[in-house]
Amino acid sequence: MTRYVLFFAEINRSSLPAVGGKGANLAELWHIPGIAVPEGFCVTTDAYADFVGTSLIFKDLIDLLDVVDMDPLTELKQAGERIRSHLEALAMPVPIEQAIVKAWRKTGPEHRYAIRSSATAEDLPDASFAGQQDTYLNVAGEKDILDSVRKCWASLFTDRAIAYRRRNGFDHGKVRLSVIVQRMVFPEVAGIMFTADPITGNRAVVSIDASFGLGEALVSGIVTADLYKVRDDKVIVKNTACKEVAIRAASGGGTEKAAITGDKRIEQCLTDENAIRLARMGRNIEEHFGGPQDIEWCLVNNDIFIVQSRPITTxxxxxxVADDRLHLFLSLGHPQMMTAAIKPLGISVLRTMVPFRKASPNGESGLLLEAGSRLYFDITPLLAYREVREKLPALLRNVDEAIGQAVAEFIGRDDFRLNAPPDKKLPVALAGTVIPTAFAILRNILYRDNDHVIDDLNRYIANRVNENRNRLQAVSGPARIAMIQEILSSLLPTIFPRLAPYIVPALVTYKLIGHLARKWLGDTAELCDISKAPPGNVTSEMGLALGDVADAAREHPAVIEYFQQANDATFLDGLRSVPGGEKVLPALVNFFARYGMRCTGEIDLTRPRWRESPTQLVPALLSHIAGMAPGQHRRDFAAGQQEADAAAERLLSRLSQTSGGMFRAKRMRRLIHVHRSLIGIREHPKYFVVQHLDLVKQALMLEAASLVAEGILEDPEEIYWLSLPEIARVLETGRLDRTILAERRDKYARDAKLTPPRAMTGEGEIIIAKPSADAPPGALTGSAVSAGVAEGRARVILRLEEAQMDKGDILVAPFTDPGWTPLFPLAAGIVTEVGGLMTHGAVVAREYGIPAVAGVDGATIKIKDGQQIRIDGTRGFVQLLDGGNENKKPR
Structure with a gap:
């Protein structure tokens, strides 16, 4: 039997299909002990379905919503108005009308009512849809109740609701609407409570907005609310606003604005005692629902009523973590220039690589934790060591200045100092590793011949890659997964001890050159040129190799035309049939043989490699062909080497003319030689790791193919939704719960929309520390990572495969990892949202002599594509010179 009406006592959160998200949450509140909810009932979604089912044209009207143009909104507004007008004029079936009237009389016809919409796609854990449909307050009488219900149904097609569903991928025809009919309460004070601070994300803080009258004054934004923040039953923040107006019930129905006069405007509208009472209720409700809540409340005669609760989705x-200590988590993605969401297999691989806090030697690290499909280091255990606390912020500033600042701020807080465990001493065994490495670093700086180091490392890496390829090819099934885990677990302990004696001198000597130049000469005029075009940087060599491919193709118009319409599956084979293709093919084959394992976001194993998706490189190739003369990339690099040599000679000449000049020049010459001979190693660790990730991916895809052949997987890439231990179990048992794949796809899609913070506490607080910069008013500040000033047209590029740049443009990107290097020869300057002095983009920018500013929050939004900008890579800021969007190219 169809039920058109359900009372709150009859339903709960599982009733969402019948009463919508808001109705289900409200009914759930009804059942929580100690929570007062005004009485009411829900007109069910069956009533809505049977109501619209009486229309002969309704389906045709909503089908039009999927094809109307949303920009401009004229078509959408007209389509929405047609549907609303039609539904408001549509007669309500008599059985539905009778059911509503009967329930209203039972609840009390003498009362006034609030009539609220409750859609099935509303107040959900991952999409709130809050405020998309209409609400009618202070409604009295049978006719007005029925009219308000019909208007609520029609409001499912407000312009904002239609646009919201389009953006979030909800089918207009599948969303149904319930209507809540609830007794009105007429509060002295009302407001909104968040059981987690909506600004900082801190789950330990309850944030309460309060004002006189009905809460609609806050929701509609016509009044500035009092703000109360409660933590541990204490009001820790209290801001009393000047409240000029309140919304109150009108005598004839509906609501009206009422002026607040005299001292009452600045009166505290909520006592501390009631703020604490509210916070306790909020915690009770949060515990019941299992997550932070956004709660609407009313205060009537000192009684608190809850009129709505929804998940906080932002x-x-x-x-x-398993304990209640105050933790600090740092993003792995920001220093690695990869802040996008990562699929479960990619997360599992990275956690296996980290060699600390493992339950088993080849298991996943407990220091690297997943949140929002990104990875975070739990650095809390490290902060127990005084030596680490003293040095870590400064070290991290070289990687990402904002992360370093955030760590320094956290360490300096009272709540950390008061709750920090007793200082630990660094393990004695650590000295056995650190002391020999320190001596090796000193020897490499002071006197060792380092000219052969890069060639030796290249041979070592090639041998290790070949050895591990053979190991993976010798096994299959679960044994291959075990071998993958063993190889991954060995990568960092193998490569970093071998490279540290060389990478550290490369970085330290750069700092020393600047320090001594400033000390002895009073400036660092030559420093920005000294790092240009050093030998042996595998990433720079990759950029030059791509330029060679562009040169091979530029003389063959048919090849250029082919690139523009080529597809991944036949990219190389199709080239053979194009005039000139056979001449270009060797350069491409050679490039993919050396660098085909690379891509953007390459630390995520699930990302398609250039070899798998070669069309990713087409925009960069075409930009090279259009923006650079033949051989110019090689000439520019050689010029960089000459400029570096000239800068070194100028610096040495200036030093030789100072007091003790011969000694100073000799000392500086050694530092410059060590820096230039070793700084190319900066990219080798990732180069080593990425080659192994490519091997691992190939091995995993072989196993995935076998699972497809057995009918366990439908597509090889479904393996991306499983961790390494899960893949091993599937291979052992031949069984897979496919619901897991669907759940993880949905989670990944939700997480991909989130903006990951650099640093956050275990309480969920996002720590934001702005990088310091001596900047003019209105400039965007960041970290100065490559000296110089550049002015030009901004090219805001979000994805490398959509890049279009001309020589002299300023590249503005979320990040730049080695996959972005092909664009560097074209760029006059670089601006990124993440990064620091020693991250990839900064190092390569210095090698190319390009001014760069990193860590500019929101750069890809605040800077418009085509806008004229000036960047100062010496002081760390970006100036916006015009409104932008001129000469805009598609991205």
Whole structure:
């Protein structure tokens, strides 16, 4: 039997299909002990379905919503108005009308009512849809109740609701609407409570907005609310606003604005005692629903009524920990220039690589935790060591200045100092590793011949890659997964001890050159040129090799035309049939043989490599062909080497003319030689790791193909949704719960929309520390990572495969990892949202002599594509010179 009406006592959160998200949450509140909810009932979604089912044209009207143009909104507004007008004029079936009237009389016809919409796609854990449909307040009488219900149904097609569903991928025809009919309460004070601070994300703080009258004054934004923040039953923040107006019930129905006069405007509208009572209720409700809540409340004669609760969908998830200590988590993605969401297999691979805090030697690290499909280091255990606390912020500033600042701020907080465990001493065994490495670093700086180091490392890496390829080819099934875990677990302990004696001198000597130049000469005029075009940087060599491919193709118009319409599956084979293709093919084959394992976001194993998706490189190739003369990339690099040599000679000449000049020049010459001979190693660790990730991916895809052949997987890439241990179990058992794949796809899609923070606490608080910069008013500030000033047209590029740049443009990107290097020869300057002095983009920018500013929050939004900008890579800021969007190219 169809039920058109359900009372709150009859339903709960599982009733969402019948009463919508808001109705289900409200009914769930009804069942929580100690929570007062005004009485009411829900007109069910069956009533809505049977109501619109009486229309002969309704389906045709909503089908039009999927094809109307949303920009401009004229078509959408007209389509929405047609549907609303039609539904408001449509007669309500008599059985539905009778059911509503009967329930209203039972609840009390003498009362006034609030009539609220409750859609099935509303107040959900991953999409709130809050405020998309209409609400009618202070409604009295049978006719007005029925009219308000019909208007609520029609409001499912407000312009804002239609646009919201289009953006979030919800089918207009599948969303149904319930209507809540609830007794009105007429509060002295009302407001909104968040059981987690909506600004910082701190789950330990309850934030309460309050004002006189009905809460609609806050929701509609016509009044500035009092703000109360409660933590541990204490009001820790209290801001009393000047409240000029309140919304109150009108005597004839509906609501009206009422002026607040005299001292009452600045009166505290909520006592501390009631703020604490509210916070306790909020915690009770949060515990019941299992997550932070956005709660609407009313205060009537000192009684608190809850009239709505919905999940807070905007909070970034907190990495899971097993204790109640105050933790600090740092993003792995920001220093690695990869802030996008990562699929479960990619996360599992990275956690296996980290060699600390493992339950088993080849298991996944407990220091690297997933949150929002990104990875965070739990650095809390490290902060127990005084030596680490003293040195870590400064070290991290070289990687990402904002992360270093955030760590320094966290360490300096009272709540950390008061709750920090007793200082630990660094393990004695650590000295056995650190002391020999320190002596090796000193020897490499002071007197060793380092000219052969890069060639030796290249041979070592090639041998290790070949050895591990053979190991993976010798096994299959679960044994291959075990071998993958063993190889991954060995990568970092193998490569970093071998490279540290060379990478550290390369970085330290750069700092020393600048320090001594400033000390002895009073400036660092030559420093920005000294790092240009050093030998042996595998990433720079990759950029030059791509330029060679562009040169091979530029003389063959048919090849250029082919690139523009080529597809991944036949990219190389199709080239053979194009005039000139056979001449270009060797350069491409050679490039993919050396660098085909690379791509953007390459630390994520699930990302398609250039070899798998070669069309990713087409925009960069075409930009090279259009923006550079033949051989110019090689000439520019050689010029960089000459400029570096000239800068070194100028510096040495200036030093020789100072007091003790011969000694100073000799000392500086050694530092410059060590820096230039070793700084190319900066990219080798990732080069080593990425080659192994490519091997691992090939091995995993072989196993995935076998699972497809057995009918366990439908597509090889479904393996991306499983961790390494899960893949091993599937291979052993031949069984897979496919619901897991669907759940993880949905989670990944939700997480991909989130903006990951650099640093956050275990309480969910996002720590934001602005990088310091001596900047003019209105400039965007960041970290100065490559000296110089550049002015030009901004090219805002979000994805490398959509890049279009001309020589002299300024590249503005979320990040730049080695996959972005092909664009560097074209760029006059670089601006990124993440990064620091020693991250990839900064190092390569210095090698190319390009001014660069990193860590500019929101750069790809605040800077418009085509806008004229000036960047100062010496002081760390970006100036916006015009409104932008001129000569805009598609991205």
């Amino acid at each position: 909070l970034y998830p907190v990495p899971p």
